[in-house]
Amino acid sequence: MSMDLKQYLRPGVTLPFCPGCGDRILLRLILRAIDELKINIDDMLFVSGIGCAAWIPSPNFNADTLHTLHGRAIAFATGAKMFNPKLKTMVISGDGDLADIGGNHLIHAARRNIDLTVLCANNMNYGMTGGQVCSTTPKGVRTPTTPGGNPYHPFDLCKLVNAVGATYVARYSVTQPSALVESIKKALQIEGFSFIDVISPCPTQYGRQNRLGTPRETLKFFESICIMREDAKGLSGEELEGKIVTGEFSNGGN
Amino acid sequence: MAGASERKLESALAAISYYFSGDEAIAEGAIAAGCRYYAGYPITPATEIFETITSRFREIGAVSMQMEDEIASICSCIGASWAGAKAMIATSGPGFSLMQEAIGYAVITETPVVIVDVQRTGPSTGQATRVGSGDIMQARWGTHGAMPIIALSAWSVQELYDQTIDAFNFAEKYRVPVFLMAEEATAHLRERMNIPEEIKLFDREKEAGVAPFGTEESDGVPPMPAFGEGEKLLVTGSTHDAYGIRKTVDPLAQEKLVTRLHSKIMNNREKIIEYEEHYLKDADIAVICYGFTARSSLFAIERLREEGKKVGMLRLKTLWPFADRAISNIGSRVKRILVPEMNMGQIVGEIVKYTSCEVVPYNQMNGEVIHPHTIIEQLRALL
Numbered sequence: 001m002s003m004d005l006k007q008y009l010r011p012g013v014t015l016p017f018c019p020g021c022g023d024r025i026l027l028r029l030i031l032r033a034i035d036e037l038k039i040n041i042d043d044m045l046f047v048s049g050i051g052c053a054a055w056i057p058s059p060n061f062n063a064d065t066l067h068t069l070h071g072r073a074i075a076f077a078t079g080a081k082m083f084n085p086k087l088k089t090m091v092i093s094g095d096g097d098l099a100d101i102g103g104n105h106l107i108h109a110a111r112r113n114i115d116l117t118v119l120c121a122n123n124m125n126y127g128m129t130g131g132q133v134c135s136t137t138p139k140g141v142r143t144p145t146t147p148g149g150n151p152y153h154p155f156d157l158c159k160l161v162n163a164v165g166a167t168y169v170a171r172y173s174v175t176q177p178s179a180l181v182e183s184i185k186k187a188l189q190i191e192g193f194s195f196i197d198v199i200s201p202c203p204t205q206y207g208r209q210n211r212l213g214t215p216r217e218t219l220k221f222f223e224s225i226c227i228m229r230e231d232a233k234g235l236s237g238e239e240l241e242g243k244i245v246t247g248e249f250s251n252g253g254n
Numbered sequence: 255m256a257g258a259s260e261r262k263l264e265s266a267l268a269a270i271s272y273y274f275s276g277d278e279a280i281a282e283g284a285i286a287a288g289c290r291y292y293a294g295y296p297i298t299p300a301t302e303i304f305e306t307i308t309s310r311f312r313e314i315g316a317v318s319m320q321m322e323d324e325i326a327s328i329c330s331c332i333g334a335s336w337a338g339a340k341a342m343i344a345t346s347g348p349g350f351s352l353m354q355e356a357i358g359y360a361v362i363t364e365t366p367v368v369i370v371d372v373q374r375t376g377p378s379t380g381q382a383t384r385v386g387s388g389d390i391m392q393a394r395w396g397t398h399g400a401m402p403i404i405a406l407s408a409w410s411v412q413e414l415y416d417q418t419i420d421a422f423n424f425a426e427k428y429r430v431p432v433f434l435m436a437e438e439a440t441a442h443l444r445e446r447m448n449i450p451e452e453i454k455l456f457d458r459e460k461e462a463g464v465a466p467f468g469t470e471e472s473d474g475v476p477p478m479p480a481f482g483e484g485e486k487l488l489v490t491g492s493t494h495d496a497y498g499i500r501k502t503v504d505p506l507a508q509e510k511l512v513t514r515l516h517s518k519i520m521n522n523r524e525k526i527i528e529y530e531e532h533y534l535k536d537a538d539i540a541v542i543c544y545g546f547t548a549r550s551s552l553f554a555i556e557r558l559r560e561e562g563k564k565v566g567m568l569r570l571k572t573l574w575p576f577a578d579r580a581i582s583n584i585g586s587r588v589k590r591i592l593v594p595e596m597n598m599g600q601i602v603g604e605i606v607k608y609t610s611c612e613v614v615p616y617n618q619m620n621g622e623v624i625h626p627h628t629i630i631e632q633l634r635a636l637l
Contacts, residue, residue: 045481059488064481067490075326079333082317083291087482108322
């Protein structure tokens with residue numbers, strides 16, 4: 001990590017992520033966005049749930065961090081933010097945490113349009129417990145609890161959060177670092193509920209079980225299937241098969 | 255928006271008599287204690303607390319949130335508490351069950367929060383509008399890896415008001431979730447109560463730069479800063495050291511933490527526990543009771559005293575930590591103890607633990623309060 005971002009890390013921490021983990025990249029991109037906006041990190045509160053992504057801010061960020069229960073990060077963040085609106089509050093957690101066990105809190109916070117920035121590090125499986133299927137796993141994908149392939153459709157989290165009225169909704173992959181940093185900066189500045197579905201590959205579980213190759217090859221694979229919304233416009237349903245469409249889905253009128 | 259230390263005592267009620275329901279008294283007690291964040295979910299028979307406090311909060315500029323369920327409600331209270339609020343939530347059995355995981359989180363993170371459980375009959379939905387007292391052991395042991403908490407029990411509208419204030423003071427002093435184990439019968443009862451001229455309040459201690467999750471003493475309570483004060487707080491539900499750093503495999507860190515969580519309550523239990531004795535001096539038979547049942551018991555005892563029968567009563571105002579010494583003491587003075595409860599026998603097991611004299615339970619879980627004549631009958635059988 002570059003020296004200028006190291007100032008935002010809690011002294012003495014060692015980053016815990018596996019080789020090629022998207023969460024490690026996301027950690028750096030979040031700090032880059034904060035640095036570029038010149039936000040005083042002491043004014044921020046980072047709230048996370050349980051899972052690999054919940055370890056992005058806790059204990060690593062040298063700021064107020066609240067590492068909570070599985071699925072409940074948004075509910076904790078709501079209480080802190082409603083009592084002290086001065087706290088610039090960012091929720092960082094995984095897809096299993098925010099969309100499966102915590103899905104109800106996600107849609108209700110989006111509906112209330114509370115001024116929270118929620119980053120969902122979406123690795124499309126339960127990484128910490130061994131790569132089991134979750135609500136964002138694509139259909140057909142193999143996991144330890146779906147050895148014959150996932151029989152169910154995944155959530156499109158952006159559609160879900162957009163449908164209930166969040167101000168800012170976007171999806172970017174950690175393999176699109178510049179666009180993602182700009183998106184995080186926007187999310188931090190917009191008043192109201194901001195949500196980014198961050199595609200954050202998990203080479204150790206998802207990549208290995210689906211034979212995507214080395215961590216580098218796994219990241220390359222995700223880089224190849226993520227296409228910008230503008231580029232997806234002219235494509236047929238068949239051409240979009242297996243692709244992840246990224247971009248802004250609601251930008252708060254900006 | 256009310257800050258943590260800000261007081262709006264000018265908006266507290268005038269020190270005169272009121273004709274309140276128990277639920278209204280709890281809401282007013284919370285406001286007087288400095289509660290400025292409430293989160294809830296509608297549930298009978300606790301809803302009136304939510305409605306009353308929400309309308310009063312509008313006058314004083316505090317925050318009331320209706321969340322999507324009781325899990326979100328308690329979690330938001332814990333979040334608000336770390337943002338500096340005195341926070342409360344009221345519920346009944348089904349909501350109390352949903353909160354259990356987060357209660358454990360409040361215990362391990364040492365978060366002050368007041369939880370009112372207006373008990374109704376269970377299990378499950380049971381009879382939503384009828385009285386029960388079936389959550390006593392759940393308050394103590396409901397969350398996994400349970401550690402001592404504080405639970406209070408009131409027998410009148412006045413006492414619900416007073417104990418709500420006590421609950422906030424204990425929560426702030428010991429950094430622990432505190433339960434007010436109310437019952438439908440007192441929550442929906444309307445009776446006269448007085449707002450006192452003066453209320454003693456305890457606010458959490460803050461000390462910049464001091465470890466927020468550990469003390470030199472094995473039973474100490476560390477200071478608790480709030481988010482936004484530049485302390486770079488590290489709050490986690492995982493086992494942690496004095497500064498909040500996760501220690502997920504270190505047996506010494508785990509032992510040190512749980513020892514202190516246990517001892518900070520148990521070593522101070524004589525300062526926490528309150529009970530009330532009635533006619534016990536020369537009694538041969540003691541009724542040990544709590545909550546609404548104590549009203550019926552006192553009526554029964556006074557009737558039997560008129561006949562010259564040597565009966566008395568101990569009323570538990572604190573359920574947890576348990577009044578072990580008081581029970582041992584009474585057990586050595588009387589011949590028999592009657593324990594009437596609106597459940598199938600909960601506190602009676604604790605009483606058996608701490609006395610060798612004969613202990614007789616009386617259990618009624620039919621959604622009705624235990625009638626004084628029932629207690630008279632039970633006592634006559636023991637005389």
